[in-house]
Amino acid sequence: MLFEILKRSPRPVVSLLTPASGQGYALPMSGLIGYMRGTPMQESATAGQAELADGTKPFAGFMTRDSQGGGGVLGDMIYPNRLELPFVAGEDGSFEFAEEVVAEGANLIDAGLTAATPLKTAISFAAGKFAVAISGQDAQFVLVGLPAPETAGNVRARFVTMAGSMKP
Amino acid sequence: MRNDLSTMSITQLQDRIRRFGVRGVSLCGQTVDGKPLGATVKQYFDDLLVSITDPAAIEQGNKFRASAETDPAARRQLCGIRVETLNNYILATNNIASMFFELVNLADDERPVVQNTTDQEINVTFVGADGGIKSAKVVKEDDETLINLRYLTTDRVRYRRVDIYRGSITDAALKTLRMAYDIKNQIDGQCYSLLTDPAKGAFGTFRFYKDGVNPPLAKRSQYVFLPNSRINVANLPTTNDITLASNSATSSFSYECIRAAVKYFAQWNGAFPEGDLSPTGRILIPGGDVADIGSEIVPSGTTNNPVANELLVSGFSRINYMGRDWNLESDNTLPPGSCLVEANRKPGRVYMKPSQDRDIVRGEEDYELALNNEEERWAQKVFGAYINSASRMNVLRINYRTLPA
Numbered sequence A: 001m002l003f004e005i006l007k008r009s010p011r012p013v014v015s016l017l018t019p020a021s022g023q024g025y026a027l028p029m030s031g032l033i034g035y036m037r038g039t040p041m042q043e044s045a046t047a048g049q050a051e052l053a054d055g056t057k058p059f060a061g062f063m064t065r066d067s068q069g070g071g072g073v074l075g076d077m078i079y080p081n082r083l084e085l086p087f088v089a090g091e092d093g094s095f096e097f098a099e100e101v102v103a104e105g106a107n108l109i110d111a112g113l114t115a116a117t118p119l120k121t122a123i124s125f126a127a128g129k130f131a132v133a134i135s136g137q138d139a140q141f142v143l144v145g146l147p148a149p150e151t152a153g154n155v156r157a158r159f160v161t162m163a164g165s166m167k168p
Numbered sequence B: 001m002r003n004d005l006s007t008m009s010i011t012q013l014q015d016r017i018r019r020f021g022v023r024g025v026s027l028c029g030q031t032v033d034g035k036p037l038g039a040t041v042k043q044y045f046d047d048l049l050v051s052i053t054d055p056a057a058i059e060q061g062n063k064f065r066a067s068a069e070t071d072p073a074a075r076r077q078l079c080g081i082r083v084e085t086l087n088n089y090i091l092a093t094n095n096i097a098s099m100f101f102e103l104v105n106l107a108d109d110e111r112p113v114v115q116n117t118t119d120q121e122i123n124v125t126f127v128g129a130d131g132g133i134k135s136a137k138v139v140k141e142d143d144e145t146l147i148n149l150r151y152l153t154t155d156r157v158r159y160r161r162v163d164i165y166r167g168s169i170t171d172a173a174l175k176t177l178r179m180a181y182d183i184k185n186q187i188d189g190q191c192y193s194l195l196t197d198p199a200k201g202a203f204g205t206f207r208f209y210k211d212g213v214n215p216p217l218a219k220r221s222q223y224v225f226l227p228n229s230r231i232n233v234a235n236l237p238t239t240n241d242i243t244l245a246s247n248s249a250t251s252s253f254s255y256e257c258i259r260a261a262v263k264y265f266a267q268w269n270g271a272f273p274e275g276d277l278s279p280t281g282r283i284l285i286p287g288g289d290v291a292d293i294g295s296e297i298v299p300s301g302t303t304n305n306p307v308a309n310e311l312l313v314s315g316f317s318r319i320n321y322m323g324r325d326w327n328l329e330s331d332n333t334l335p336p337g338s339c340l341v342e343a344n345r346k347p348g349r350v351y352m353k354p355s356q357d358r359d360i361v362r363g364e365e366d367y368e369l370a371l372n373n374e375e376e377r378w379a380q381k382v383f384g385a386y387i388n389s390a391s392r393m394n395v396l397r398i399n400y401r402t403l404p405a
Helices: A075-078 B008-025 B037-053 B056-067 B073-081 B096-100 B172-173 B180-193 B253-269 B291-297 B307-316 B367-371 B389-394
Strands: A003-008 A014-017 A033-035 A042-044 A050-052 A059-061 A090-097 A100-105 A122-126 A129-132 A141-145 A154-161 B100-107 B111-118 B143-146 B150-153 B157-160 B240-244 B281-287 B318-321 B324-331 B338-343 B346-353 B359-361 B374-387 B395-399
Touching: A014 A042, A014 A059, A059 A100, A090 B395, A100 A141, A154 B100, B008 B037, B008 B111, B056 B389, B096 B180, B096 B281, B096 B338, B150 B180, B157 B172, B180 B346, B180 B374, B253 B281, B253 B338, B291 B307, B291 B324, B307 B318, B367 B374, B374 B389, B389 B395
Parallel strands: B100 B346, B240 B395, B281 B324
Antiparallel strands: A003 A100, A014 A090, A042 A050, A042 A059, A059 A090, A100 A154, A122 A129, A122 A141, A141 A154, B111 B143, B150 B374, B157 B374, B281 B338, B318 B324, B338 B395, B346 B374, B359 B374
16 A cells, blocks of 8 residues: 555544645546545645645644545445545545554655655655655654565655654 | 326326236236246236335335445345456465464463473393393483464554445445454464474474584484484485475476375384374475476376376376375465475474454444544464474475576
8 A cells, every 4th residue: 555554643633624626646546636545734824724734834644535526426336345435625534643654656755755865864744745854844754664665666665753853 | 198207106106017917917928937927927016016015015125225235235236237346365375384383272371381302212231141230320301492472463454434425334344354364374474484494494404313413412302303223314314305306497296296205204114102204195285386297197198007097087186196195285375396295293383372362343432433433453363383303304395396596
């Protein structure tokens, strides 16, 4: 899986409105355009509205399901075995924190974070992706591992929550 | 005015069905099961008519619709579509633990400890008529090892309980899990790693007392075997990891492997106080190699021997050769090029502690999980395994192909 929470967080799950627009890529499961499960979000300047996390505001959590325009499709109702139908883009979604996560691929990992990035690097977000923290950003995770990716060419990385704060 | 089903009243629907039944009486011919067609169709519509107002039939219908909430088969029937679900997940075979390890269940407060001991040969000599007997002292050189136990635990697997549109999705989520299989599979994998471990595993050259290898082992009980002084050790196997002399880069499993197995076990005949070590007949062979035994016999011309005839006619899964039935079992986890032969005694032990097994399911009753619309489950088992040096000979590996370096 491209996103997996390895250690759950006791922090409460947050509910915010998912971004209604700017749905940027084809979702791995449905192929429809939206944001995938695990996309890091933060609360935007509009109260109650989520936006892609960029390290400038407190992190709200990882989206717990895919979100896509219009939400589920007819096939979601008919085909057996479909779980966790997607959030309707622009409507309420849930966001959970995590103590330890693993993420992979260009939809979740910023291009500046590569297989050569040193472990213990402070990690923040850029455009809803894990990214190497830069000056002025709120860094909440640390890079602790670069496991073999599921898809060749991807960067797969494991992050743990940074307890305390790093000396600037 | 034409009525369709969606706008008909119950009375109109009943009237329509009654008329269908009356018209059906005039049909000629027979149903596929030989009944008169006209009467059967009339009966069908009459039953349908009754079912519209029959409380039992209504309840049956309601039950079916309710079952369609959770039962995919009922849902498909209700929707009038047929969804064929194909699963591409394939399973690893789990043969190692059951074939080469003895399962021991421990009590809650037990810890396994292994003691290796050995017997002492007493000299028997002629003496003069007036005595001259020598003395000997019993010396014990036992060796004890504590076996560590570990917890083998699944991830905490979580899934949503309810979907706002689909209702309960717990059953559908659980269908993707094979938690019990995954634990069993992990145990089997651990057993294989131990069995084939170069340092702690079963395979390799046997060390025996007075084998001339320096340095000698610290205690006599640490050797694989301590031979009686009359044994000519040239008769005994030197290893349970046999490489066939005829191997090449393309050679495969063949009757020669079985001959090697027969020879190996025959070499131990009469050696063990607890009885002879013998093959059970089960040979675990990599799935890619097992059918290659068929290439030894060409199905043309005359094959006038019973072994060849049996293979050609009955296949390779069970063959009789050199006076024994052999079950050639395909295993998709073994590396190609070698097979494992099961004996009537196991080389290893697996320890478990059922009293500490855990199979936890938490959901609606857990406040935090209920808040997040989640259920989660995980399982845990106590696991410990070891292979004793003195039981290493209880398994045989035959390498029948030269693998690239």
